[in-house]
Amino acid sequence: MSKAPNYYIVDAEALPEIFRKVVDARRMLDTGEAETVNQAVQLAGISRSAFYKYKDAVRPFQDMLHGRIVTFQIMLKDEPGILSHVLNLFAGSGANILTINQGIPINGCAVVTVNAETSGLEGSLQELLARLNGAEGVLRGEILAG
The missing domain is CATH 1.10.10 (Arc Repressor Mutant, subunit A)
Structure with missing residues (x-):
């Protein structure tokens, strides 16, 4: 560690x-x-x-003082309310979402890319990623850059 x-x-x-x-x-x-x-x-x-x-x-x-900008890629099930729940996880962690890009769902899954400024993050990036990966409807979440 x-x-x-x-x-x-x-x-x-x-x-x-x-x-x-x-x-x-x-x-x-x-x-x-x-x-x-x-x-x-x-x-x-x-x-x-x-x-x-x-x-x-x-x-x-x-x-x-400017913090860090981190790019997350998240694969979601294509069901109502899942993206909203994921965005609430970001807000609850203190991350400031800068951009959201969602691809068209294919085979019941949609890829979402979120850029977030993390200087106000309560906890670590690893904790946020674990919460994202444990959320209902999230198939996979990872950090692409940051």
């Missing part, structure tokens, strides 16, 4: 320069200033290995 991460708020000036450069390289990739990791690390003046070592561990505080 993995340990939950501990977070600290630290003035950027107190951080080692490599952390600030990794954040700068990520920003360049996100804004399109750099098209590839190679280009971003060259512009930031760091190695690829340093970038990959810290890229998921260091980010600006304002990024932490």
Whole structure:
């Protein structure tokens, strides 16, 4: 079982320069200033290995405030009220639904893709996924991205 991460708020000036450069390289990739990791690390003046070592561990505080967007794919039985019940599970968990896409039911099943912002999630993603998979009418639920 993995340990939950501990977070600290630290003035950027107190951080080692490599952390600030990794954040700068990520920003360049996100804004399109750099098209590839190679280009971003060259512009930031760091190695690829340093970038990959810290890229998921260091980010600006304002990024932490925006939460995470997670994409769920859920296969439902094609019966009245099941989608409504699934959406209520999201709402009850504190997830903010951003988009819902439902395919046309085939053979009595419909695939629904839900994008949700999870910064307000009460509990873990695994707990939400377990509740979804245990809900009546849900044949399968999984996280596609996030």
